[in-house]
Amino acid sequence: VTLIDTRNDYEVKLGTFSNARDPRTQSFTEFKDYVARLDPAQHPKVAMFCTGGIRCEKASAYMLQQGFKEVFHLKGGILKYLETVPEAESRFNGECFVFDERVSVVHGLAEGEAVLCRGCRNPMRPDEAVGSLCRECAEAAPAGASERERQMELARARGEAHLGDDAAAAAARN
The missing domain is CATH 3.40.250.10 (Rhodanese-like domain)
Known part of the structure; x- marks a missing residue:
């Protein structure tokens, strides 16, 4: 077969x-x-x-x-x-x-560990990530991408979103 x-x-x-x-x-x-x-x-x-x-x-x-x-x-x-x-x-x-938002599932349909690359939107295992990018996107990233990754990490550390409506609300509060 x-x-x-x-x-x-x-x-x-x-x-x-x-x-x-x-x-x-x-x-x-x-x-x-x-x-x-x-x-x-x-x-x-x-x-x-x-x-x-x-x-x-x-x-x-x-x-x-x-x-x-x-x-x-x-x-x-x-x-x-x-x-x-x-x-x-x-x-x-x-x-x-x-x-869907789970990205991946395992046995029993429990949520897996995979995340989406912020560049190409393809799934990747966490150990493949370079910040929020897959290796291919990280290697091809334009200048300034590492600063964007740093800003995302700082926002995460503050418990805030870096992009989207949540980030706009946090900026308005600040």
């Missing part, structure tokens, strides 16, 4: 199933290009998964149209798996990116 993670590269980076293939897509529209490089004769059985199951339903139908004979997908996606499969029995490694 060929196991395919149908999610985008930034999602796969946080976590995936053991032995899953990463198509290295930046958007789901690139999945067709990945499938075009696969030979249905060499991959007679395909299993795939995604975050919640919707992307897999579309990908499964597409692969069947392209001549793949047996195509399966994880019903309910990784989220249902993490909700129902005990961690001790799990084959999922890492965290699952989610499109």
Whole structure:
């Protein structure tokens, strides 16, 4: 069985199933290009998964149209798996990116440790962060970015926001 993670590269980076293939897509529209490089004769059985199951339903139908004979997908996606499969029995490694304020979840759908890069908005593990940026954004940051990081740290130390409505309210109070 060929196991395919149908999610985008930034999602796969946080976590995936053991032995899953990463198509290295930046958007789901690139999945067709990945499938075009696969030979249905060499991959007679395909299993795939995604975050919640919707992307897999579309990908499964597409692969069947392209001549793949047996195509399966994880019903309910990784989220249902993490909700129902005990961690001790799990084959999922890492965290699952989610499109809400939690950023990522782990088994039992508990909030994970991942944070979003303030530059590219991609998820990253805390140990990958350079301030509030991922390494790639920190290396490409223009002059003044380190000062912005310093100001953000000072605001955090004061228990205040650096940007947004909360920061505007704090400035008005000051």
